[in-house]
Each structure stands twice: as structure tokens, then as C-alpha cells.
Amino acid sequence: MxxxxxxxxxxxxxxxxxxxxRQVETSTAKFRQLLKEIGMLLAYEVTRDLPLKYxxxxxxxxxxxxxxxxSDKKLAIVSILRAGQGLLDGMLELMPSARVGHIGLYxxxxxxxAVEYYFKLPHDVEHREILIxxxxxxxxxxxxxxxxxxxxxxxxxxxxxxxxxxxxxxxHLQQEHPDIPIFTAAVDDRLDxxxxxxxxxxxxxxxxxGTK
Numbered sequence: 537m538x539x540x541x542x543x544x545x546x547x548x549x550x551x552x553x554x555x556x557x558r559q560v561e562t563s564t565a566k567f568r569q570l571l572k573e574i575g576m577l578l579a580y581e582v583t584r585d586l587p588l589k590y591x592x593x594x595x596x597x598x599x600x601x602x603x604x605x606x607s608d609k610k611l612a613i614v615s616i617l618r619a620g621q622g623l624l625d626g627m628l629e630l631m632p633s634a635r636v637g638h639i640g641l642y643x644x645x646x647x648x649x650a651v652e653y654y655f656k657l658p659h660d661v662e663h664r665e666i667l668i669x670x671x672x673x674x675x676x677x678x679x680x681x682x683x684x685x686x687x688x689x690x691x692x693x694x695x696x697x698x699x700x701x702x703x704x705x706x707x708h709l710q711q712e713h714p715d716i717p718i719f720t721a722a723v724d725d726r727l728d729x730x731x732x733x734x735x736x737x738x739x740x741x742x743x744x745x746g747t748k
Contacts (some may be wrong), residue, residue, distance in 0.1 A: 539714040545581045550721050556738040564746040576624020612658050616670035619740040623669040641678045646733045650681035665693045671740040673698045676705030680712045702733045
């Protein structure tokens, strides 16, 4: 089976803001704001294939048939806790009517496998197109676990959006879920011996919330 595409979003604003986030001296407040802004920019790119319909409207000067989002394409954004919240906040600024789900996963420090501790989706998820957000794809274990669970509910479609990915994690994802399109702002060099992305930007959850 041919794998779905990996799209690298190389928009200059995305790349500039990502560089600011990578810098060790970037404060928690600035990091949080940048992640929210990047979330909006990624949402713009990821949703460019949403279908449109045309409706008759009245402008101050004339009537016209104007494009609007097709109402039968409902969106849900599913955040992989906790770091996914930063991207979610930005996407909701752009798509306030989207429904929201959460999957709580933590990485076992020894095995690096994903352990689920929370799961909540919109009630009509089978009628929605789902955007899964998680800033970092390192080993890919969390993303794979989230996709395993979401596919149980048979949504209309699934897309995975991250900020930075490691080659190892992308390979693992495409082996387990070759049908899922992946959108990322960067593919970094590799994982270190603790399964952190290099050069990366550190632990996004810690930098987002000021924890250690």
C-alpha cells in the first residue's frame, strides 16, 4: 500500500516562528504565544482542501453567489495531551465551530511506549473529519496509539498535524498507518538515546507550561 503524503509546511512565517521556539532562551510566555500562532498557520495550510459551496448573498452594492464552507464537512480537532493544547488553541482561533476531543497519553520512561490515561471525543465523531494535533513526533508511539483508538470510531477522515518530527517516528507511523496524511513544519535529524528529537526544541509540554 502506498503511503499517504508527508507535507512539510515551509511557509516563511511558520519557519521563523519555529526557530524562535527552538531557542533555549525563549520564555514560557513567548513560547506559548508562538505555538498558538503556528497553530493558526498550520490550520490554514491543512484545511486548504475543504470543499466550498456557493450561496446567494447581498453586498452593499449587488447580489452575488459567494463561496462558503460546505456545511456537510464537519471538523473535529483532537489534541494529544498535554502538549497538543498549544496547537489546539491556535486552530480554534481560526475554526471556532470545530468540535474538540482529547487523548491523554504519556510516554513510559523505560519502554517509550504510549500509556493512555484519558479519552474523550465528540459524540458524532463518525460524521466528522478529524485533525489530530501533537507538536512532536519522536518515536511515533503516541501518534500510533492515538490513531489506533480513533479508527475504532470510523471518522470521515484523519489528518495528523505536528510541529517537528523525527525520521524514526515518521517511518514508524507510515508502517502502522500508511493511509494517514502527515503535516509537519520540520523533519529534524534523529532521536537521541532518550528518544528526544535532535536538534528539536526540548519538551514542549514543559516549555509550554513552565514545568520541569
